[in-house]
Amino acid sequence: MKKKSLFSKIYPILVFGFLYAPIAVLILFSFNAGKSTAIFEGFSLRWYEEVFRDTATLEAFKNTVIVAVVSAIISTVMGTAAAIAINNYKLKWFKQATLTTTNIPMMNPDIVTGISMMLLFVFISALFGKTGTLGFTTLTIAHVTFELPYVILNVLPKLRQTDIHLSEAAQDLGCTPIQSFFKVVLPQIMPGILSGLMMAFTLSVDDFIISYFVSGTTSQTLPIRIFSMTKKRVTPDMYALSTLIFLAILVLLVISNIITAKSENKKHKQGSKKGGA
Amino acid sequence: MGKKSTLLSRLIGAPYIVWAVIFILVPIGMVAYYAFTDVTGAFTFSNMSEIAKYTDTFLLSIWLGLLATVISLIIAYPLAYIIANSGENRQKIMMMLIMLPMWMNFLLRTYSWMTILEDNGFLTTTLNSVSEEIWGILNEALHSFGKELKPFEPIHLINTRGAVVLGMVYNFLPYMILPIYTVILKMDRSLIEAAQDLGCNKFQVFKNITVPLSLPGVVSGFTMVFVPSVSTFYISQKLGGTGTTLIGDIIETQFQTANNFHLGASLSFVLMILIFICLAVMNKFSDEDGEVII
Numbered sequence: 276m277k278k279k280s281l282f283s284k285i286y287p288i289l290v291f292g293f294l295y296a297p298i299a300v301l302i303l304f305s306f307n308a309g310k311s312t313a314i315f316e317g318f319s320l321r322w323y324e325e326v327f328r329d330t331a332t333l334e335a336f337k338n339t340v341i342v343a344v345v346s347a348i349i350s351t352v353m354g355t356a357a358a359i360a361i362n363n364y365k366l367k368w369f370k371q372a373t374l375t376t377t378n379i380p381m382m383n384p385d386i387v388t389g390i391s392m393m394l395l396f397v398f399i400s401a402l403f404g405k406t407g408t409l410g411f412t413t414l415t416i417a418h419v420t421f422e423l424p425y426v427i428l429n430v431l432p433k434l435r436q437t438d439i440h441l442s443e444a445a446q447d448l449g450c451t452p453i454q455s456f457f458k459v460v461l462p463q464i465m466p467g468i469l470s471g472l473m474m475a476f477t478l479s480v481d482d483f484i485i486s487y488f489v490s491g492t493t494s495q496t497l498p499i500r501i502f503s504m505t506k507k508r509v510t511p512d513m514y515a516l517s518t519l520i521f522l523a524i525l526v527l528l529v530i531s532n533i534i535t536a537k538s539e540n541k542k543h544k545q546g547s548k549k550g551g552a
Numbered sequence: 553m554g555k556k557s558t559l560l561s562r563l564i565g566a567p568y569i570v571w572a573v574i575f576i577l578v579p580i581g582m583v584a585y586y587a588f589t590d591v592t593g594a595f596t597f598s599n600m601s602e603i604a605k606y607t608d609t610f611l612l613s614i615w616l617g618l619l620a621t622v623i624s625l626i627i628a629y630p631l632a633y634i635i636a637n638s639g640e641n642r643q644k645i646m647m648m649l650i651m652l653p654m655w656m657n658f659l660l661r662t663y664s665w666m667t668i669l670e671d672n673g674f675l676t677t678t679l680n681s682v683s684e685e686i687w688g689i690l691n692e693a694l695h696s697f698g699k700e701l702k703p704f705e706p707i708h709l710i711n712t713r714g715a716v717v718l719g720m721v722y723n724f725l726p727y728m729i730l731p732i733y734t735v736i737l738k739m740d741r742s743l744i745e746a747a748q749d750l751g752c753n754k755f756q757v758f759k760n761i762t763v764p765l766s767l768p769g770v771v772s773g774f775t776m777v778f779v780p781s782v783s784t785f786y787i788s789q790k791l792g793g794t795g796t797t798l799i800g801d802i803i804e805t806q807f808q809t810a811n812n813f814h815l816g817a818s819l820s821f822v823l824m825i826l827i828f829i830c831l832a833v834m835n836k837f838s839d840e841d842g843e844v845i846i
Contacts, residue, residue, distance in 0.1 A: 283634045287646060290631050293722070294653050297664035301656070304667065313667050353568050360565020363558055373565075376572050379580070382775070382831055384783030386800055387820045390807055391579035394586055394817060420575045423568065452560065483659060483786070488807060501659045505790070509663055517660050524655045528648060 298521070305514035312509050322515040329512060335500035336516075342411070342496060343479035346418035351472045353419070354426030355464075361427070362434045377428070380421045389488035392417050396489065409491035417489040418479045425478065426471035433467030434460075583824070586817030599818035606802060606819065610826075613799040616713060617782030620720035624728040624777045625770065627721070632732035632769075633762070647733070650726050662719055662790050669709040669718075669791070680706050711793030719787035724780055728773035735769030736762065771834050779827055799823055 305323070309316030326332065357373075364370040380388050393409070400408035437460055445455035483498035490499060501513055590596045635646045653661065668675050687704045694701060709715055739762070747757045785800030792798075799819065806816030 282630075283637075286630055287634060290627060290725075291649055293627075294650070294725070297661050297668060297722070298653055298656055300667050301660060301664045312663075313670055313673065353571065356564040357568030360562050360568070363561045364565075373569065373572070376576055379576050382779065382827070383824060384779050384800075384827060386783045386785065386803055387583070387824050388579075390803065390816060390820050391583045392575065393807065394582040394813065395575070395579040397813070398582055398585075416575060420571070423571070427568075456561075477655070481654065481658065483657075498657055498659060501657055502786070505659055505663050509660075513660060514664075517657050521652075521656050525652065528652070532644070532648070 301514050302518050302521075304511050305518045307511045310510055312511055312514065322511040323519070325510075325512040326516045326519070331495075332497070332500055332512070332516065335495045335497045338411075338494055339480055339496040339498075342415055342418055342494075343476050346415050346422055346479050347472055347475040349415075350419045350422035350426050350475045351468060354423045354471060354475075355430050355468050357423070358427045358430035358434055359460075362431060377424045379424075381424045381428075385421075385482075385484035386488075388421060389417070389485040392420065392485070393488040407491060409489060409494075411490075411494040414486060414490045414494050414496070417485050418482065421482070421485055422475035422478055425474045426468075429471035429474060430464055430467040433464040437463045580824075583817050583821050586814050587821040588818075590814060599814045600822075602815055603818055603822055606799065609797060609799050609802055610822075612796070613782050614826075616717055616720070616796075616798070617778050620717045620724070620781045621728075621774055621778040623717065623721050624725050625774065628725060628728035628732055628773065629766075629770070632729050632736055635729075636733050636736035650729055654726055658723060659786060662723065662787055665715070665719055665722065666710060666790055669715055671706075671708065671710065676707065676709050679709075683707065710791065711796075713792065713796055715791040716788050716796050716798075719791040720777075720781040720784065723787065724777040727776035727780075731772040731776065732766055732769040735766045739765050767837065771837050775831055775834055778830065782827070783823060 304312050304315065306318050306320065307315055308319035308321070357377075361370060361373055361377075364373070383391075392413070396408050396413045400406060441463075442455045442459045445459045446452060450458065481498070482496075483502060486496050486499055487502065490496065495503075497516075504510075504513055587599055588595055588597070590598065635643055638646065667673060670676060684704050684706075687701065691701045743765070744757055744761050747761050752760065782798075783800045784798060785804045788796050788798045788801055803816050803819050803823070806812045806819065810816075
């Protein structure tokens with residue numbers, strides 16, 4: 276084992292200190308007895324009670340979850356299908372054109388993606404002489420659009436790693452192409468699909484910039500609600516809410532890590548048993 | 553696979569292709585359309601010529617964005633290197649710690665910096681009292697030589713360009729760490745061993761093997777930090793002051809308050825072109841696949 280240098284011990288602590296300083300401040304002030312987010316006046320849980328009484332914030336939270344779930348599912352299904360298709364395209368230029376188009380939402384600044392979709396929606400509604408088209412549907416469409424590239428780019432590498440001979444073998448052994456897909460290919464690319472799904476969900480929950488341009492007044496998500504609140508003065512109830520979300524994520528991550536560690540352990544044990552037999 | 557199944561597997565991509573055309577390509581066409589038309593829908597160059605007024609804003613955005621990106625790279629590279637060379641468990645925990653802040657709303661994390669950087673906040677007052685002390689000592693020392701310093705001026709952190717750059721670095725640093733970490737981790741260790749066997753010292757190994765091989769990660773991180781930095785509007789509004797209006801702020805105003813979609817579209821159009829030029833240049837340095845590492 277190499278001896279670790281002092282630098283490699285201290286440096287991460289410094290960077291993590293930088294990354295977590297504002298979060299610590301945020302959590303601290305969520306317990307503030309006073310109304311300020313700058314001067315700490317004593318410990319209190321009043322803002323946590325306040326969160327559950329603020330109907331507009333709860334409504335925004337509900338919208339955020341609905342849009343995230345719906346858009347993540349749509350983008351994962353469509354994106355996985357697209358990745359399989361892209362992997363099979365024989366026309367080189369067509370494959371390249373599809374991949375380039377897929378990259379556009381990732382390379383374009385969010386603000387440009389947001390306004391480009393807003394302009395499309397506004398233009399179409401003007402064609403039909405309607406107003407106020409921006410809402411839940413446009414928000415979901417926009418979220419699916421910016422999530423799709425991440426799903427595709429998570430699934431494609433897994434598809435490239437799968438052995439086509441396996442699905443050929445399955446078909447030689449009497450599987451239909453569809454059966455061989457579900458029994459052979461799908462399990463192999465599942466990790467990619469799942470990480471794509473997770474990423475899509477996370478991006479959707481966290482997105483502010485694109486949502487800001489394509490959501491109407493009726494479909495506020497949490498980031499948009501927070502934005503409109505930070506235009507005035509933020510009261511610590513926003514901090515309380517994000518502390519709760521932060522803790523929920525932390526718990527979920529720890530649990531999922533423990534589960535994977537356990538299952539890996541199990542596999543390891545099984546593997547060694549088989550090896551021994 | 554049989555002929556039928558490959559045909560089927562190509563056809564299931566159709567919904568995505570249709571979606572991508574309608575919601576990726578057409579909207580970009582829309583930006584161009586609005587950029588070159590006026591309210592009546594007639595073709596015009598007036599929006600484009602109006603952009604000249606915003607040259608300074610463009611330059612400032614690019615300058616602050618570049619600064620934030622370079623600082624992020626300087627902070628991220630050593631960390632990514634350290635993490636990639638740690639034990640497996642430590643790696644997992646540290647990567648989780650890097651991803652975790654991204655789950656906290658970006659607006660609130662930025663807002664929280666306002667608390668930290670405020671004029672009567674803890675950081676500013678401490679910095680000010682410490683530097684005033686040092687200033688005094690210096691002054692006294694100089695006094696014996698018959699010279700004197702200017703009177704002490706309190707430091708301002710909030711509402712400065714520095715604060716905006718800090719906000720950018722803070723928010724987008726993980727996007728620099730992740731790709732660099734990934735490439736260093738995937739690097740072929742036998743190359744490093746070979747270099748050592750051939751007599752390279754640690755620094756030579758780093759310079760001749762690690763740096764060139766990690767270049768794709770650096771390029772990827774560079775774009776992933778530069779693009780959101782150059783186009784941001786929230787960070788500059790919250791942490792910046794009157795002298796830090798960025799191009800994102802101007803675009804946001806056109807769409808949300810000024811309702812001048814045509815000017816907003818032409819600004820976005822130019823921003824988009826600028827960024828695609830940057831990306832094309834960056835990709836020249838990257839691997840030939842042109843794939844983005846995530």
